[in-house]
Amino acid sequence: MKIDVLTLFPGMFAGPLDESIVKRARQAGLLDLRIHNLRDYAHDRHRTVDDRPFGGGPGMLLKPEPLFEAIEALAGEQTRVILLSPAGRVFNQAVARELAQQTALLFVSGHYEGFDERVREQLADDELSIGDYVLTNGALPAMVIIDAVTRLLPGALGDDESAHEESFSQGLLEYPQYTRPAEFRGLQVPEVLLSGNHAEIARWRAEQARQRTKERRPDLM
Numbered sequence: 070m071k072i073d074v075l076t077l078f079p080g081m082f083a084g085p086l087d088e089s090i091v092k093r094a095r096q097a098g099l100l101d102l103r104i105h106n107l108r109d110y111a112h113d114r115h116r117t118v119d120d121r122p123f124g125g126g127p128g129m130l131l132k133p134e135p136l137f138e139a140i141e142a143l144a145g146e147q148t149r150v151i152l153l154s155p156a157g158r159v160f161n162q163a164v165a166r167e168l169a170q171q172t173a174l175l176f177v178s179g180h181y182e183g184f185d186e187r188v189r190e191q192l193a194d195d196e197l198s199i200g201d202y203v204l205t206n207g208a209l210p211a212m213v214i215i216d217a218v219t220r221l222l223p224g225a226l227g228d229d230e231s232a233h234e235e236s237f238s239q240g241l242l243e244y245p246q247y248t249r250p251a252e253f254r255g256l257q258v259p260e261v262l263l264s265g266n267h268a269e270i271a272r273w274r275a276e277q278a279r280q281r282t283k284e285r286r287p288d289l290m
């Protein structure tokens with residue numbers, strides 16, 4: 070998969086996408102990730118990318134010319150162009166699975182009060198939010214989504230990591246888990262997990278997952 074990111078803060082992307090599973094996916098050629106500075110597409114010597122809203126009001130907007138030129142330069146026929154903003158549909162695991170099927174993604178990370186509406190109308194295929202809170206810009210949302218999508222690319226997870234994906238994708242929260250020692254500071258691991266009875270263990274785990282989900286995240290049930 071090819072992923073391009075258009076941002077005013079390319080420096081924010083150094084680090085989170087250079088570790089762990091995303092790093093390995095990039096090295097293996099499963100993910101071709103490129104970060105682009107929106108300022109490189111500005112027209113003037115001050116590299117201006119923002120301007121005041123018509124009609125007045127607080128804050129600045131990303132002006133259309135640099136965004137149009139950048140997106141037209143970076144997006145191919147197959148590219149899904151995605152704006153990050155709190156007004157988007159809310160990202161979740163189902164959206165991650167949908168994006169993991171695409172050939173190419175271009176994330177456009179907003180800043181200030183957002184985008185000139187013509188960018189939305191003419192260039193965006195999709196608009197996503199990572200949740201109902203306000204961030205300073207769309208760089209972290211872009212990284213969150215890239216992380217969640219990358220681990221779904223075929224071959225991105227090792228065998229141990231894939232086994233884990235199965236249990237979460239049942240749509241419930243995880244059951245409680247324990248490792249050695251069986252007693253730690255007087256705290257015992259539940260007897261059933263030491264029993265060796267695999268059918269009974271599977272039943273116990275399913276019930277724990279159900280109870281925990283009902284208690285903490287009834288919206289998932």
Ligand code: 4HQ
Pocket residue numbers: 153154155178179180181182183184197198199200201202203204205206207210
């Ligand atoms: N922002 N999910 C404002 C977000 C956000 C979110 C990005 C802040 C866009 C203009 N983006 N800029 N939550 O809060 O995606």
